[in-house]
Amino acid sequence: MTDKRQFQRVTLNVRGTLAHNDMVIDVVVSDVSLQGIKLFASETALTHLPFDSHEPYTAMFQANEDSPVITLHISQLYRHADSRKEGVSLGCKVESMDLESVSALRRLITLNS
Incomplete structure (x- = not known):
């Protein structure tokens, strides 16, 4: 099977935040591209976020201590629950x-390709 993605993804394993309004x-952050981001969170933490909201979410992270903060406004969240893992994977559309x-994201993708 061929990969039809038009945007190159960078695999990361860095801490970040996901915000919706005041929560x-x-x-x-598992991986990121210019079009999407894959997040991993605990089920307990996700109970605080509304998944049926039409307002955008905001994801923020830094690739390392020296890099700038990358802020992404997300329009859709897709839950990928796996009963073998304690957390939930979230696919997000930027x-x-x-x-x-x-x-900063283009620089990160270029350096990791």
Whole structure:
């Protein structure tokens, strides 16, 4: 099977946050591209977020201590629960990001390709 993605993904394992309105939870960023991000969070933390909201979520992370904070505005969350794991994987579609985040993410993808 061929991979039809148009955007290159970078595998990461860094801590970040996922926010919706005033609620913020801790997540782990599994991988990221210019189009989407894959997060991992505990089921307990996810109970604090509404999955039926039409308002965007915000994911924030740093690739390392020296890199700038990357902020992504997410329009859709897709839950991927696996009974063999304690947490839940979330596939997220990026709706928008500011110019500084685009630059930092492009640099991160270029350095890791």
